[in-house]
Every structure is written in C-alpha cells, then in structure tokens.
Amino acid sequence: xxxxxxxxxxxxxxTPSAFLGRSFSAVVILFFVIVFGLPIVWLLxxxxxxxxxxxxxxxxxxxxxxTIADNFARLSEFQNGIVWQWTANAAFYTGxxxxxxxVVSIPAxxxxxxxxxxxxxxxxxxxxxxxxxxxxxxxxxxxxEMSALRLIGTPWAVILPFSFFPFGVYLTYIYFTTSVSKDLxxxxxxxxxxxxxxxxxxxxxxxxxxxxxxxxxxLVGNWNNYFLPFVMEPGRKxxxxxxxxxxxxxxxxxxPTSAASITLDLPVMALATLISIAPILIVFLFSQRFLVxxxxxxxxxx
Numbered sequence: 001x002x003x004x005x006x007x008x009x010x011x012x013x014x015t016p017s018a019f020l021g022r023s024f025s026a027v028v029i030l031f032f033v034i035v036f037g038l039p040i041v042w043l044l045x046x047x048x049x050x051x052x053x054x055x056x057x058x059x060x061x062x063x064x065x066x067t068i069a070d071n072f073a074r075l076s077e078f079q080n081g082i083v084w085q086w087t088a089n090a091a092f093y094t095g096x097x098x099x100x101x102x103v104v105s106i107p108a109x110x111x112x113x114x115x116x117x118x119x120x121x122x123x124x125x126x127x128x129x130x131x132x133x134x135x136x137x138x139x140x141x142x143x144x145e146m147s148a149l150r151l152i153g154t155p156w157a158v159i160l161p162f163s164f165f166p167f168g169v170y171l172t173y174i175y176f177t178t179s180v181s182k183d184l185x186x187x188x189x190x191x192x193x194x195x196x197x198x199x200x201x202x203x204x205x206x207x208x209x210x211x212x213x214x215x216x217x218x219l220v221g222n223w224n225n226y227f228l229p230f231v232m233e234p235g236r237k238x239x240x241x242x243x244x245x246x247x248x249x250x251x252x253x254x255x256p257t258s259a260a261s262i263t264l265d266l267p268v269m270a271l272a273t274l275i276s277i278a279p280i281l282i283v284f285l286f287s288q289r290f291l292v293x294x295x296x297x298x299x300x301x302x
Contacts, residue, residue: 038060041060042059042060043270043273043274044274045059045060045061045062045063046266046267046270046271047067047068047071047072047267047268047270047271047274048062048063048064048065048067048068048267049061049063049067049267050063050067050070050071050265050267051265051266051267053067054265054266054267067267068271071265071267071268071271072271074264074265074268075264075268075271075272075275078247078250078264078268082236082243083240083243083247083272083275085236086236086238086239086240086242086243087239087240087275087276087279089233089237089238089239089240090223090239090240090241090276091279092155093155093158093159093162093222093229093239094162094219094222094223094239096155096159096163097158097159097160097162097163097218097222098215098218098219098222100159100160100163101162101163101164101165101168101214101215101218102211102214102215102218104163104165105165105168105169105172105214105218106168106172106204106207106210106211106214107199108169108172109168109169109170109171109172109173109174109175109176110172110176110199110203110207112124112127112169112173113172113173113174113175113176113177113180114176114182114185114203124173127166127169127170127173128166128170130166131166131167131170135225135227135228136227138161139227139228139231142161142228143231143232146160146161146232152232153232153233153237155233155237157232157233158228158229158232158233158239161228161232162218162222162225162228165214165217165218165221167217168214168217168218171210171213171214171217172207172210172214175207175209175210176203176207179206180203180206180207184202185198185202185203188201188202212287216283216284216287219280219283220280223239223241223279223280224241224280225239225241226241226242226245229241229242230242230245240275240276241276244272244273244276247264247269247272248269250263250264251263251264251265251266251269
C-alpha cells in the first residue's frame, strides 16, 4: 500500500501541469536572483578589494578585511569626513520629519475614519489625489513656497515637505475604518472620556501596527529622497543621498572630465553606498514584526 501511494505521488508530481508550474517558478526565482541578488552580492564584496583587485579578480570573490579598513579610512578622509556630516544631516532631517508626520498623520487619519464633519469627503478625495502626484512634480511649487517663507538653505526647507505624508493619512484612515470597533470607542465616550482621551487611551494603543507601518514608509521615503534635498540644501547641509551623487562625480569611471584633486575608486564608492543604506536596513530588521502586523491589518471587515 505504501509503495502504491508513493508511485501515485510521483506520478502526480510528474504531470505536465505540475512540471510547467515548477519550471515557471524556477525561472522567475532565477530571474530575480540574477537581476536583484547578484548586484547586491557584488556591492557587499566590492569594499573588500582595491580598485586593481576589483577588475583583476573574479567579481564575487572576497578581498581582505585590511582592504576594507583602508577603503574606510579613505572615505573618512574625503573632504575632512563630509560623508559623516551628510549622514548626520540625513538622520536629523528624517528623524524630525518622522516625528511631525506621526503627530499629524495618525490623528488626521483617525478623524477622517471616525468623525463626521462638513468637508470630510472632500479632504479624503484631496488626500487620494495628492498621493497620485509624483513627488518630483511638487518640487517646483514647494521650492517657491519655501522661498516665499525665506526657508531656503535652512533645515526646515527639507523637514517641512518631508513631514507632509498623505499616504500615511490614508493608511491610518483604512486601518481605523476596518480594524477598530466604533462600539469600543463609544463605550469609552459613555464612560465620560473626552475625545482626546478616547484617541490617546483607546484608539492609539490599538493602532500600534499602523503607526509602525506609517513611520517606516515615511522613514524610508525621506531617507532615500534625493531631488528635494538637492534643490533645498546643497553642499555640507545635504543628506547622504545627495552626497552620494557628489561622491560619484569624483569617481573617474563615471566622470572622466573630473579635475578634482581627490578622486575615489569604485570600492570606496561601494562602501559609501553600504553606509547610506545601513540605517534603513537596521530599522527594518528590528521592526519586521510590527510591519507585518500593519500590512495585514485591515484585511478583514469586522
């Protein structure tokens, strides 16, 4: 009987449809490994080599830890350690904007979901429309607005636009609409709690997953934003993403006409790239549980 079951299982596994399905899955996985996986592996291994070793040795071979230290020292010496200034700027801009975003977006989404007031539907429509507009298209009006307020060249020229996050408002709206019981909130109101107390003591603790999700999306979007900081805060006040473009201009391979007295090799540039993504990667690793809860929240209607 066991041999018969084994033969039947083997026969089912070898049917044409099963074979085609497995083959298609293997092709898709191989495609993503080649397109996305191999460049990441190369980027991780590049800082372990010198410029000569990078071209002479196999692309996926490991260099040495001493070479990593040498490339790190060269990166730190570039313009008196400006890469660390850029990283600190990015952390400051992103952190302050994140706090403002959470303070504004979560209550706004809660109000759109739970309150009934004149203009509510219009506000929701405007929020959805703004989500569809590319961020690059908004740079010019934002620049003119910041210029009128005389904020160009100050940290607020980057922080305030970063703090406006309509996608976070919409996520919060969806969460409170689908995952938080209005009866629970009404029970708190019947007990005499004010609307602010209901939000802070009842609704906000229940919204921890969506708060983490909104915070993560805002953090990643602001950290990786290039064009707006490039326009608003050039030079030493720029964040790391704008700084990477300046580092790239000092790599002879990408800018043969560069006349800079200090040039950077590709391994040093690869190390700078890894440093620029390290903070986001660390945040992601420590917030996976909350992100999964936030992404699956609202999947069912009460």
